[in-house]
Amino acid sequence: MRSFLSERTKNTGRSSIREILKVSKKPGIISFAGGLPKPETFPFDDLAEAAHKQIGKNYRQSLQYGMTEGVPEFREEMIEWLSNFGWKIALDNIIATNSSQQALDLVSKAFLDPGDVIFCGLPTYAGAIQSFQLFQARSVGVPMEADGMDLNALETEIRQVKKSGQRAKFVYVIPDFQNPTGVTMSGRKRRKLIKIAKEYDLLIVEDTPYFGLRFEGKEERPINAYDDDGRVITMSSLSKVLSAGMRLAVVVGPEDLIEALVTVKQATDLCTSTTTQWIAAEWMSHHELSEHLTQTREHYRKNRTVMLESLEKYFPDDERISWTKPEGGLFIWVTLPEKVDTDDLFSEAVEGGVAFVPGSGFYVNGGGRDSLRLCYSVLQPDEIEKGIELLAEVVKRHLTAESRG
């Protein structure tokens, strides 16, 4: 069988995180491993009504093939929603996709030849790493700081790549409550990143799955809103705010780049489900997503706070141990003493009744073994406290054993 596989497929492993998620689902385990939104935060009753109406009455459109660009009514609603983030978008600048993961696939397909270089955070979203890998690109990691990617390090890396004659294509960033760190990029760095992209003739691929999930602090405008040179492509997903199962996102960018995505999407799947696009458009035309998210944000804020307080309460008082304090999104990132390998720690944690995602899966350079990702989205506050207590015990035991060993 293997002789039939393409090089790109031989090159692409199954996501290690998926395997970890399987283990985490064992009964009795408190799992901080998944990255799932809480389905109770979705407006399921109103979506059910919207679906009934759209499928029953508008079947000539909602059950039929549609434009590759996406249903115009859906795109218009997305434009209105995104205007909340200080950003004007025209209909020709937006294409509907089956989630942001497909957007990553289309971007990789449209722009990456084998050996092309992209730049991404250390750490960054594992699904993006997989997508770039599938298209045989070389991903160059750039350290993350408390206010987003280290842009000096980025420039150094870019110069080195350019000097070596490799073709650099884009910088991939998740500016708000990054997966996996929860870190948000400052406004200053957003503007600076545009300058760097211009100077070195690169695109910026901006991934914003947590738009609308800021529960604290000041909203930052998307990097795209600062773009005056047609270099930024932004993915905006409904998976965390309206429904993950409908698989809906849009990509926003300069017309010529969106055109390229339309061309490859045509050959990829003709069009995104018109059924789910019409359901979402129906719901959005009668409801304000930002208003609906008031409760969702409150839910995530509360869980985040419980997790931070529990970390404070149970984790050992050790200056080598730290964690991020996200202002939105679903994740907290914990850094442990350097000698700890969280891949090993994972098995001990599962035995101890708690699960997380080891950091290494988010690193393109083999690093991150001293870190781990915690997700606070779906659990009850008391489960979060209990889980962190268990995890703290595992960490303490591990550190004691190590210092003895």
Next chain:
Amino acid sequence: MRSFLSERTKNTGRSSIREILKVSKKPGIISFAGGLPKPETFPFDDLAEAAHKQIGKNYRQSLQYGMTEGVPEFREEMIEWLSNFGWKIALDNIIATNSSQQALDLVSKAFLDPGDVIFCGLPTYAGAIQSFQLFQARSVGVPMEADGMDLNALETEIRQVKKSGQRAKFVYVIPDFQNPTGVTMSGRKRRKLIKIAKEYDLLIVEDTPYFGLRFEGKEERPINAYDDDGRVITMSSLSKVLSAGMRLAVVVGPEDLIEALVTVKQATDLCTSTTTQWIAAEWMSHHELSEHLTQTREHYRKNRTVMLESLEKYFPDDERISWTKPEGGLFIWVTLPEKVDTDDLFSEAVEGGVAFVPGSGFYVNGGGRDSLRLCYSVLQPDEIEKGIELLAEVVKRHLTAESRG
């Protein structure tokens, strides 16, 4: 901008058929150009109920992320439906995809390196050509006969490719009521194709979008049902029978090949919409798709017959003009005298108030210019007769002008 594009994208044009479809939509034109199913044949009222129930009550699954393999309940229903075609399938042999077009994308992605060779009909489905092209494969065309692909010609082509040292990967076929010709492959040829695949160590990619749309003649078993060597991958879509807008299909094949598709699908879009999978599973658990299709088949049969009768009645009595007589599906294929170029004829036809798809778009070798595809799915019988009358006039005028010129 162009400097950012990947080689594969520079290589891939927009579908010329899409451009033709735009022109065909001008008001007042009777269009045989599209290949759309008739939305009135979809069970929209019952689907609306199913959607209401699944989204309202089962939102924890229907609005949440799902397995990359697809929702098991949906796959079980598809297995039951496909068992009608004399075929036993286990759950590990089936993956849900966003329509067959995505299945083509996944197959190309998993199996094709640049320069790899695939074999396909002359003519064949244009969307498949686009997909293979996007992955920089070389598509070798094999003439179609009245009972399917010319397998002697196929063997000659395979030998030539092998001799030249190129890597051949698979044969792509649409065995039932092929798009665009309407031709069905005989049982004898299905069995023979398996033998050829074994002999030359190739896979077979079987595309069956018109399963369930046979309105005449004896049902043929899928090629996959004859496979005793793990070489056949079959795509089966719901787009023509339950809803095109839900974008649902499955791929059935040997476990190791399905595994490869799961791996690439993970990086491609994580999973197919759980929302539409649950809606389809709900509907299918309460209804027999084959029973529902009784009316659909009757509708298509009637339209096909009207089109054949009209061709007989209005087209010039010229032995150089012929057309196929499909026993199912949506298309009739017309061959005109060799000197006619249907790309030119198209503009004359549109002026004359009727549209079709010129044959060249379905040929990987630049041929087919004397042929055209007619779709009879969505029109009323009187429109079909009128349209064929108009087309016949255009053809006659064209032939007269040519013989004078």
